[in-house]
Amino acid sequence: MSLMLCLWPVTAPAQQQAESPADSAGQVAGGASLEQLRKLRDTLSDEAARQELVQQIDALIAVRQSEGAADGETKTDAQGLLDKASLRIEAIAGQITELAISIATLPTMASDVWRRAGDPEELFHWIDEAVRLLGLVIGALAAGWLAGRLTRRGRRAVVATAANSWLFSILAYVLHFLLALTPTAVFAALAYAALPFADMQGATRTLALLLVNSLAIVHAVSVTAHELFRPPGALPAPFRLTQENGAYLAVWLRRFAVVGVYGYFGIEALQAFGLGPAPVAVLERVLGLLVAGMAIVFVMQCRNSVADWLRKDAEPRSLRTRLARTWHYLGLLLIVLVTAVGMVGTADSFAEVAWNLLISILVIFVAGLLAQGVDTLLKRVFALSQELKRIHPLLEARANRYLPVLRKVLRGAIALIAVLALLQVWGLGGMQWLGSDAGRDFGSRLLSIALTVAVALAVWEVVTAIVEEALNRSSPDLDAAAMQRRQTLLPLAKNALRLTLIVLVVLVVFSELGINIAPLLAGAGVIGLAIGFGAQTLVQDLITGVFILLEDSVAVGDFVEVAGYAGTVESLSIRSIRLRDIEGNVHTVPFSQVATVHNMTDKFAYALVDVGVAYRENVDEVSALLKEVGEALQADETWGKDILEGIEIWGLNALSDSSVDIRVRFKVVAGRQWAVRREYLRRVKAAFDERDIEIPFPHRTLYFGVGKQGEAPPARLLLDGDDGATPEPPPADNDDEGEAERGRRKGELGGAQDSGEGVPSN
Template identity: 40%
Template sequence: MIMSKAVRGVHPLLLALPLILLGIIAAPLAAQEAQTNPDSLPATSELDNLLQTLEDEGERQRFIDNLRTLVEAERAQASEESDGLGTRVMGQVSDAVGDLSDELTDAAVELSELPLALWRGIESLQSPATRASAMEVAGKVILVLLGGFIAEFLLKRLLARPRRSVSDRHGDTKVLRLAYLLLRTLLDTLPIVAFALVAFSLLPLVEPKPVTRLVALALINANLLSRIIGVIGGMLLVPGHPGLRFLPMSDETASYFQVWLRRFTLVGVYGYFLLDAALLLGLAYSAYAVLLAILGLVLTAMLVVLVLQQRQAVAKFLRGSKSGGSTLVNLRLRLAEIWHVLAIAYILGCYVVWVLNVQGGFEFLLRATVLSLVVLIAWRLLAHLLGQMVERLFRLNNELRMRYPLLEVRANRYLPAFHRILNIALGIFATLALLEVWGLRPIEWLAGPEGRALLSTLFLIGFVLLGALIFWEVFSAYVESTIQRRAADGVGSQRIRTLLPLAQNALRILLVVLVGLIVLSEIGVNIAPLLAGAGVVGLAIGFGAQTLVKDIITGVFILIEDSLSVGDVVLIAGHSGTVERLTIRSIFLRDLEGNVHTLPFSVVDTIQNYSKEYSYSLIEMQVALREDVDQVIAVMREVADELIADEVYGPNITGEFEILGLDRFEEYSVVVRVRFKTVPLMQWAVRREYNRRIKMAFDKYGIEIPYPHRTLYFGEDREGEAPPLRLARAQLRPRKAAPPPPEHPTVEGPQEIPSEVPDAPEPEEPAGRPA
């Protein structure tokens, strides 16, 4: 801020003092050099030589040939201008560096002699004539500038109140704001016009010498150009008056840029005119070129400082409000991190092109910059338009959504990936366009043999990936539709839900391996060693992992034979439970306590499945030896009829109640066997309910369910008399009469129940079946 105040306080008249002093010192030197330097005489000898060349036939023909050679060289140079920046720089860098080194050498000599020349000029001021001439130069220059500044000051004081009144106005509409802004700019321009009119009018009136005229014109032009730049900057930035500002920025930012604009104007404009006037007053061109390059380096350093100061603000603007996701947003985030590096590189590149004097360099930079902006804007517009088209293309109408409910889900699954691929493709094309704009010629390289080979490889890889993706999606759609259809039909849904996901996994692995091998082969990797190594590794795995191979093969056949499915209740290797998940080599069971048992397929020797098609609820009822079997069977049928008619348990019973008859004799009882045909996994619930009801019925009819007891023998004497046994009387309940037995036995004979029915007891209910 201190520097800005210092720069703001410098009056143009103070900046003119170096030029005035330079004119005072250079005036006697220029006069002395004009008297002693023969190069200032008219070059009459060169004109005579040209006249003799045109009069002589042979010399004239040689001169024409030389001109033709120069014309061809100019045409070759013009054709080379169509090359890229890199080609021209590489072609001219050696010459430019050589010329620059020569100029630096000459400038060093000239600058080393400059203090001596200045000392001689100061010593020459001791002469009265030289001092009078110098005072005349200084006086006339100061008079011209002073007159211009007085006119500017008076007109500025005269227009101060109208300018203040216009600046304080704030229009409600943009038209009024623009009118006030233009009127304010006009009021700022009028004092500058007054300075120019008065200065240019006084300059011929003072009858200046050539040196005086050069110094005065340099100062007038420098002051006018700096003031015009300041007026334009004030019109755009309008610091302190936000009501007239059209650019979206705060007063602090506007004042900041106004300060930097004033710095660049004073250093650049006055520095250039100072060096230009010094060149006209006799400064060697080599020294002038070096000083001009130093001035450009100072301006470049100032630009770099400005970029670094605005690094965070511009990065925040580039990031925007979006956090990330799309390719464009990610690109903006990356650009926000490195934009200052690119800007500094661009500034230094412009400086190098200017210093090396690359022919057509600035035209090329300007054209490349404008075309780069056009490419970036076109890229952004195309990305937005294509994104809208893709959204509309993947959008399904209600009819298709109702007919194919999975189609929209699958389309939406690939919509983000398709957006990303589209943005990447547009980014590649935009990058190629930017490289082409900057002269790197990527399209020409792609049109060559190497480029065509690369494009062919990329096309084949993309075709393979697309084909694999389409095949995978078709198979996945078939799997999902089949599972959904079988689930709706209720036919083999568990088996399908088990087999098809396994087939999906196998197909996924196969596609990944095949596509990976094809891609490696296309990019130039020799896959023969990979295949040989895979064969050796597979053979080693086959020998070393026989159990794993056995698991996989056994599991495949078990699943194909539909021995069990997800959700079945099974008994395998002494473990019972519900099948929760099946992999390619293991079965996962969860028992009634919630424990999970992982069983490899290799341990499966038998599978006891309680969930296939239907089940039987087998009941073995024990009654006392003294009970009437026909009466017991009649009671059991009565209870079975009631259970079948029940609203809760009846739908789970799918067949008639079957009485298998008296099965066997036990130590204290006889066993009557019956059974119900039920839906899968309901046999235990039916049996529990039947046991509950039969217990109540036996209690009702007084049918004894035996329990373990012992017979006591008290012995007898020799006469055969037993000792007396005293018994306590107990009041017994009267026994209810049992229903009359049917005329014919209800026991279904062996003609319906074959004798091959196993005598082994029915296994207990698996622990995996919930109550």
């Protein structure tokens, strides 16, 4: 207790000074007696007593700290916030009371002003200050107006130059923006330059500064709104808005600027002319409520337009579609929260929240501009000229495949950076995490993966372009065989490269993600060994296919016979060959089943023709006629280009059962042997008909046997027109006549047998 009495003269004045500095002296004098002060002086003069006092003070500090910690443990954060809120509400009530008192004193203040205006010197001083202020502002405004008139022609020239190219359009937009801000800059510069010469002091100088700042800020905001929300035209539009929507946004931005800026500087002017801090705080909160009400009206008016913009080109269940239905609720909630912080919080907290909100809007705005700039840049980069389209016909289709993916990747990167920036603005340390060890490690891994994928895609596209150019380019130095070899090997090489790139990219991505790829490689080796033993046919297919392709035994477009199937080769893989026969059937033959390749269209071919004539014909005459027909075929304009060498008469090739076969041959273009053979046979048939050369066909001789004396038995024939009755035998008593008849018939049959004629076979 004695210690508390000794400390009271020291602690009480400090507490009272913190509460009310004006009354601290009286409170100290009344709080401690003269005897207590003397005891405190004696204690501080004695070294031992002073040390003891210090120890007692330390003990008291420890006790108070433990009591404060106990109070902090028992009081929750919510209770602390409620206590702070209640204190702020009490403070606001006190400020409103002070504002009411200030309003009540307005008549007194007005009468005082009227009394002072009755003084001629005071009135003259006020008029002089007002004239200087108005002269300063009007002169600066006139200079700004003149600057606007002088820069109008320059702005028109900039608009006319903007149509030359996209680079000139961007530069013209920036220059037009700066020229539009020139009157504001001239007004502000001239006003600040003339302010020292105006010789204004005190509140009048403060009012002049506030008026110049408010006019410059409002005009700059109006110009910025007009330039940002301009409709598309000669100058590029940062936002693709219609003229109506752009004018609507510009009008609302000017409204916010007029109310907010003029209201704030007006309150500051009242404070400069003697309005107390409490009424100023109340007026600032009223201004905040007014701006919040305007913001609510703005959100509700444009909710449908923004929802339609968000739904444009969006999936039905995407985030943009859901945001389109609820964005205005989020906006209203944000407005209410910011207003609540401004009403209940301190001025510093409201300023911090307002500043963070302004920076957040700026970050979102810059992110939107960057996303739109990325879209424009990608469209210009991926735009191909007609010459490039002609050289690479499929390049545009491939570029259009990557364009949506690249747009999403770049937009995602911009969104990620914007989110980190917003977290940093609101004190959550987004950029700090990015600069930490974990953030740098994540960024380096992500960058490594992106570079790997980009390099792989670049290599793939370059190789694909080279392959397509090689397949589409026709060169006089290359024959058909070389072109077929290209069409066969280049697609296979491209597929092999694609598989290799996929494997490498997957391994690099796994390695960057922290996955140990050594077990994967070992497992792949074991799996490959197991596949080698378990799928020997597949391995045989691959090995045989490699050798067939390297030896160039088969090419796409060849007509071949493999494994009992004949047809045109449509495609070759590393494992099988794909054929389409003359009936349109497709046969896929594994290379393991290919023992022999019968290629009928490799480099050249022979049209081999065997022509059969009757035994009675002269072989030399027939050979001469065949040569004549072959020379005529070679001399034909249509068929001569298919014949590489003249006809070869090989001569008598076979003595068949009913014909003599003469073989001829043409050397023709590969694949044309069948057509040449058919045309040659057609012409040979016409020539044989013209020369009456017999083309034999099979005959059949009827043999009825021979008797013991060598005579042939009679044949009983049924002729057309008979009624089907059985012919009667000759009379038995006329043996000589019957014998003569039998001899005559025998002679006829014998003659028919010798001549080789008879009934044609079917």
